[in-house]
Amino acid sequence: MISNELSLIQQNETLRASLASAVEEFLAGGGQIDVRQITASKGVSVIERIQTPNFQSSSAKSESDAQARRISELAKTLNREEICEREGLSLGVLRGIAKRYGIQFLAGPKKAYAPNKRKPKEDAELIEKIKDCMARGITRYQACKELEISSTLIRRIIADHNIDYPVVTR
Structure with a gap:
């Protein structure tokens, strides 16, 4: 611990002296201090550390990617409810896929009646x-x-x- 406070420095002086004498005894007894090279980490990005790993098989992954591409194309012209109906998905699953693949739905909801009107x-x-x-x-x-x-x-x-x-x- 590095401290500018004089009382802590004086308090730790005895500990420093005992450690220094232990190092001298180790070196006098024929010991060597091993100095290692500093190694860098493998550079894992923050996103890779946060996201859970993908355990899908390659065929399942390709199917998921194909479905995401289809949904991405449909999202340009259809609203979420229409995409759910066409793909056979629930709205929650569709939102999860959209979040994972960064899909944005451009078409707003299409309602024939105002929300407070009846047919x-x-x-x-x-x-x-x-x-x-x-x-x-x-x-x-x-x-x-x-x-x-x-x-x-x-x-x-x-x-x-x-x-x-x-x-x-x-």
């Missing part, structure tokens, strides 16, 4: 159920509970389709 067929079924609830004389809140839908959805459907469903006031 017209589902809306038509829901309209019939809402009209049935209205005919039975139950409130909007009770209809929401019975149909297991949100109050926002029932208000949107009533407004979009001009349904005369009165609000019960107390």
Whole structure:
């Protein structure tokens, strides 16, 4: 240990003296101090040290590489869901392959409807159920509970389709 603190230097002086005398005795007894050449490490990169080794056989590795090339080509024009469907993969597996091979998906998700909208067929079924609830004389809140839908959805459907469903006031 290298220290500029005088008390530590003085404290370790006895240890240094005993080690120096042990070295002198070793050399006086015919011993030799072996001085070795400094060798450099084999130069393993940080990435190789961090990443787990690849234990795939060469045929499996070539199949994985081919699949990654296909996915890379598909990623230019298709979104992730379409690639999963075409390749028969789950989204998690696809994301893992994309991370390992550095694939970026350029095409965004393609949705036919806004996330908070329902399909017209589902809306038509829901309209019939809402009209049935209205005919039975139950409130909007009770209809929401019975149909297991949100109050926002029932208000949107009533407004979009001009349904005369009165609000019960107390």
